Amino acid sequence: MPAxxxxxxxxxxxxxxxxxxxxVRCAYCKRAHVYYATDLMQLxxxxxxxxxxxxxxxxxxxxxxGLLxxxxxxxxxxEMVGRKIRRLVAIQIKRVPIWKEE
Ligand SMILES: [Zn+2]
Structure with a gap:
């Protein structure tokens, strides 16, 4: 929902x-990370x-x-001098079992 x-x-x-x-920063706990656009595009x-x-x-x-x-x-x-950039290392695919009684 755009402002x-x-x-x-x-x-x-x-x-x-x-x-x-x-x-991307959380206003609540002040966590902040810097990302490459290409990494975010993969997700x-x-x-x-x-x-x-x-x-x-x-x-x-x-x-x-809530909203970041x-x-x-x-x-x-x-402000980027000395700052680390968070890189995407891998995308893990979760295996979720779905069961059915027979
Ligand atoms: Zn937070």
């Missing part, structure tokens, strides 16, 4: 051209950057802390 003051959607693929990263597809606020969840507690704060951040900016 009313938002302009048009900004797909993740656009960030690569602008050498921008995505910072969510080429979605609108702001929509990640509702697609991602804070990992501090099960179920998360998502911001575009230029990779060459001063």
């Amino acid at each position: 009313p003051n938002k302009s048009k959607p900004y797909p993740l693929s656009k960030l690569n051209d602008a050498r921008e990263l995505v910072e 969510f597809g080429d979605v609108d950057v702001d929509s990640l606020a509702g697609r991602m969840t804070c990992e501090s507690v099960t179920g998360g802390h 704060h998502v911001e575009r951040i230029f990779s060459g900016s001063r």
Whole structure:
């Protein structure tokens, strides 16, 4: 659900051209991580950057802390100096058994 003051959607693929990263922060517990748009695209597809606020969840507690704060951040900016970027290592597929009595 986009905020009313938002302009048009900004797909993740656009960030690569602008050498921008995505910072996702939980306002509740102050956890923040910086991601590459390409890593996020592997999980969510080429979605609108702001929509990640509702697609991602804070990992501090099960179920998360509600909507996260998502911001575009230029990779060459001063605030990125010395900051770590969280990389996607693998995507695990969970095997969920479904049973039926016969
Ligand atoms: Zn949190």
